Amino acid sequence: MTGEAEQRPRFGELRPVPPPETLARLTGAADGTTWTAERLGGDLGYPNGGMWRVTADQRRGDGPASVIVKRTGPMHLGTFPAWRLRADPADPQWWGKEAAFYASDLARTGWIEDVRTPRAEIDDHDGRRDLWLEELSGIPGSLEACRQAVAGLARWQVANADHDQPWLTGDWIARHVERQQLDNARTLAHPAWPSALERGLAPELRMVVAARVTEPAEIARRLAEFPALLANHDFHNGNIGRAGDGAVVVIDWAYVGPGPVGHDAGHLALTLEPQGAVDPADAWRTLTSAYLEALIDSGWTGDPDQVRRSMIISNQLRLGWWIDALLAAADQLSDQGLAARSRLLIFLAGLLISEA
Missing domain, CATH: 3.90.1200.10 (Aminoglycoside phosphotransferase (APH), C-terminal lobe)
Structure with missing residues (x-):
């Protein structure tokens, strides 16, 4: 579409090891662990560049062993016509909005003790903006x-x-x-x-x-x-x-x-x-x-x-x-x-x- 970068296929390469700050803040993985990445969803009909569950084979303590990765970026706008993201920052479906939200005070301010947004880390690399998010249970919510x-x-x-x-x-x-x-x-x-x-x-x-x-x-x-x-x-x-x-x-x-x-x-x-x-x-x-x-x-x-x-x-x-x-x-x-x-x-x- 006009004004959009050439789109890449969904998924693509994922970092073999999470960024160090992600490892420390979102997981209970042990140092030196190896990781397994599992794709979530298929290749078509999604408003993002791919999602993965990344799981560590070694843990320290009782912290979580898995995190979720959601790929965004100007070359990963998605394929679902009504829901796909857009390149224009003025568009209500601008691709950078979710990362901007997690990086802002809005993700942390005003919530109550037992309701919040996910812990998140943002990783920019190779023209992509990957969101590393804590994994949840109990979905769909009761x-x-x-x-x-x-x-x-x-x-x-x-x-x-x-x-x-x-x-x-x-x-x-x-x-x-x-x-x-x-x-x-x-x-x-x-x-x-x-x-x-x-x-x-x-x-x-x-x-x-x-x-x-x-x-x-x-x-x-x-x-x-x-x-x-x-x-x-x-x-x-x-x-x-x-x-x-x-x-x-x-x-x-x-x-x-x-x-x-x-x-x-x-x-x-x-x-x-x-x-x-x-x-x-x-x-x-x-x-x-x-x-x-x-x-x-x-x-x-x-x-x-x-x-x-x-x-x-x-x-x-x-x-x-x-x-x-x-x-x-x-x-x-x-x-x-x-x-x-x-x-x-x-x-x-x-x-x-x-x-x-």
């Missing part, structure tokens, strides 16, 4: 871990309301929807509808598509009605786990930037995996309550009803592409899986109606 995470997030957001980092660009949601290239007429004409409806897909979803807002400027206008706080923008329980010290840890800050208050908490409630394990209404009530309570306890003085509306409307505007993804995958889904996704979409539509 509902209780998610409850703790939204409470910690709220306190962090209030503590950093006056951020001034120039790389924290906004309008991520509007740009993300634009990059999904949604077209309501095309979605309504999708050939998977008849079969999916026969198998139990809710027919009301066609009305949801017909009313879907896809114009980025209109999305940005509607979101501007709500107060903005910093948001992770990829806040789901696949990015929430526990560290060895028991803390709940939130990972993946590639899209951090200003966003509508409550957006992350609402997104988390709607994206819990495994799908169907927690009733969406229960998740929504639990996480909304935890988030609002933590906002207020942190000194936030806004209107709780406005937060609730923001949680609903920002996610309804953002997640319109879910119906397209469901139709594209309908033939591969079991009837149970199709029904679970249909219920979630109807639940989100119902939240919007309740706020109308």
Whole structure:
């Protein structure tokens, strides 16, 4: 693409030994250990240059033996169209944002004792910026871990309301929807509808598509009605786990930037995996309550009803592409899986109606 460096294949060479500071700060590996690197994920469809689990064969004490490496850089922007990173520092998906976040005070300031970001080391070499991150367990996070995470997030957001980092660009949601290239007429004409409806897909979803807002400027206008706080923008329980010290840890800050208050908490409630394990209404009530309570306890003085509306409307505007993804995958889904996704979409539509 224009302005981008020639892209390299995913993965590529990895350092045979972690940088010394990484060895000391992130692992319990013994001096002189050898390392084994395991690739995580495949070659296509990822918004980064590769991920590895790097494991030591010798340990000292009870520290962790493994770390995770995530590759970023101007030649490793990824291949997934809507999620891939961008070369322009003004873009809300600038490739250097995650490393800048981990290197800044934002990664450490405002968190509570039992919720934090991962310990991280940044390694620049050969045109790459590798992020060495502590490995977590308990992924995807349980509902209780998610409850703790939204409470910690709220306190962090209030503590950093006056951020001034120039790389924290906004309008991520509007740009993300634009990059999904949604077209309501095309979605309504999708050939998977008849079969999916026969198998139990809710027919009301066609009305949801017909009313879907896809114009980025209109999305940005509607979101501007709500107060903005910093948001992770990829806040789901696949990015929430526990560290060895028991803390709940939130990972993946590639899209951090200003966003509508409550957006992350609402997104988390709607994206819990495994799908169907927690009733969406229960998740929504639990996480909304935890988030609002933590906002207020942190000194936030806004209107709780406005937060609730923001949680609903920002996610309804953002997640319109879910119906397209469901139709594209309908033939591969079991009837149970199709029904679970249909219920979630109807639940989100119902939240919007309740706020109308």
